[in-house]
Amino acid sequence: xxxxxTAFESSPDRGRGxxxxxxxxxxxxxxxxxxxxxxxxxxxxxxxxxxALHPFGQIPTYEEGDLALFETGAIILHIAQRHTGLxxxxxxxxxxxxxxxxxxxxxxxxxxxxxxxxRYAEGDKPWHEARRPLLDGRVRxxxxxxxxxxxxxxxxxxxxxxxxxxxVTVLRRLEGSGxxxxxxxxxxxxxxGQARPAYKRAFDAQLAVFTAASSR
Amino acid sequence: xxxxxTAFESSPDRGRGxxxxxxxxxxxxxxxxxxxxxxxxxxxxxxxxxxALHPFGQIPTYEEGDLALFETGAIILHIAQRHTGLxxxxxxxxxxxxxxxxxxxxxxxxxxxxxxxxRYAEGDKPWHEARRPLLDGRVRxxxxxxxxxxxxxxxxxxxxxxxxxxxVTVLRRLEGSGxxxxxxxxxxxxxxGQARPAYKRAFDAQLAVFTAASSR
Numbered sequence: 001x002x003x004x005x006t007a008f009e010s011s012p013d014r015g016r017g018x019x020x021x022x023x024x025x026x027x028x029x030x031x032x033x034x035x036x037x038x039x040x041x042x043x044x045x046x047x048x049x050x051x052a053l054h055p056f057g058q059i060p061t062y063e064e065g066d067l068a069l070f071e072t073g074a075i076i077l078h079i080a081q082r083h084t085g086l087x088x089x090x091x092x093x094x095x096x097x098x099x100x101x102x103x104x105x106x107x108x109x110x111x112x113x114x115x116x117x118x119r120y121a122e123g124d125k126p127w128h129e130a131r132r133p134l135l136d137g138r139v140r141x142x143x144x145x146x147x148x149x150x151x152x153x154x155x156x157x158x159x160x161x162x163x164x165x166x167x168v169t170v171l172r173r174l175e176g177s178g179x180x181x182x183x184x185x186x187x188x189x190x191x192x193g194q195a196r197p198a199y200k201r202a203f204d205a206q207l208a209v210f211t212a213a214s215s216r
Numbered sequence: 217x218x219x220x221x222t223a224f225e226s227s228p229d230r231g232r233g234x235x236x237x238x239x240x241x242x243x244x245x246x247x248x249x250x251x252x253x254x255x256x257x258x259x260x261x262x263x264x265x266x267x268a269l270h271p272f273g274q275i276p277t278y279e280e281g282d283l284a285l286f287e288t289g290a291i292i293l294h295i296a297q298r299h300t301g302l303x304x305x306x307x308x309x310x311x312x313x314x315x316x317x318x319x320x321x322x323x324x325x326x327x328x329x330x331x332x333x334x335r336y337a338e339g340d341k342p343w344h345e346a347r348r349p350l351l352d353g354r355v356r357x358x359x360x361x362x363x364x365x366x367x368x369x370x371x372x373x374x375x376x377x378x379x380x381x382x383x384v385t386v387l388r389r390l391e392g393s394g395x396x397x398x399x400x401x402x403x404x405x406x407x408x409g410q411a412r413p414a415y416k417r418a419f420d421a422q423l424a425v426f427t428a429a430s431s432r
Contacts, residue, residue: 051361056323056361067311069315074311099285102287102321105318105321114326121350127346131338131343134337142272145273
């Protein structure tokens with residue numbers, strides 16, 4: 001059964017692949033699972049039919065037969081558990097890869113989101129500039145620790161896993177800030193993720209949505 | 217094999233059970249798994265032996281034979297997958313319960329943490345008071361959505377699950393703010409979680425650590 005995911009009808013990042021559907025697309029490409037995409041507008045995301053799928057009115061969602069899922073982490077874990085290619089076979093190694101999924105989403109991403117959304121939510125406030133070093137510092141503290149742990153390894157724990165997939169997409173949210181570039185091993189890690197054929201297919205697919213919309 | 221978790225040697229919340237070891241204790245109590253606790257000081261948490269277990273220098277960690285795990289969400293999912301009592305049997309219902317684990321940690325908790333830590337990190341800044349309505353508003357937006365979804369159900373999706381366990385502990389972080397009390401169904405939901413015998417055993421165990429330390 002072909003799953004259906006949701007994505008922004010009009011990508012706020014102009015096809016840079018930073019929206020969360022990119023994460024699910026990449027996971028589906030890694031395991032070779034074809035999928036359908038249903039596009040939703042910002043208005044539709046806050047209306048009852050979409051809220052029935054996603055109580056917090058976000059994308060992506062995932063529908064497959066009787067199953068409807070929300071939360072990118074849960075969707076990717078579901079895909080990873082049901083296919084080969086995103087989690088190791090060994091039970092302990094699988095549990096550790098799952099820890100990296102949570103680390104990417106719960107420990108590394110929150111200060112990155114906070115730094116990013118302050119521009120939209122508080123960019124016009126008098127304290128905006130004064131708070132920047134504090135927000136940057138919180139991001140760097142996590143990247144210091146992540147960089148120390150990665151060292152000169154290719155991936156966070158053995159083979160490429162769903163944990164790496166999420167960590168790479170989380171770090172990509174810092175594009176343009178120059179912060180990841182302060183850590184050569186993290187820059188190389190992100191580039192290694194982006195060089196994967198499955199990443200490229202997923203990226204091209206989401207870019208095509210933006211290109212088609214902007215040529216209409 | 218009895219697992220060992222880590223917890224703060226000296227609880228910053230004075231035994232109120234808001235530290236993340238409480239979440240893992242509760243999960244272990246729900247499934248009836250005995251456990252050991254190793255206490256770490258704030259200094260030890262940032263030193264190499266603990267960083268080898270937890271790359272971001274936090275608690276809790278989880279050790280069981282050859283397995284060492286970090287990230288509360290991953291630890292609880294590991295416990296839930298290996299025992300009965302924290303996830304439904306049906307595969308689709310299990311995936312949905314997992315979505316609530318991620319929703320608690322990734323969607324509901326981040327604005328709550330942000331609201332909380334701004335007091336410590338920015339309590340002395342001139343903008344602190346002016347930002348409070350904005351931070352409270354972000355928390356209320358998520359609680360509006362959560363309250364709508366919960367409705368008059370006892371738990372988020374059928375029987376009590378690891379998703380409820382995490383959501384209850386996340387909402388407890390708002391204690392004293394008066395915000396949860398604005399949502400009678402969420403207040404009742406938190407109380408329902410706290411009334412579970414496994415919750416009480418976990419709470420008493422972490423409180424005993426504080427009581428013993430303060431009587432020394």
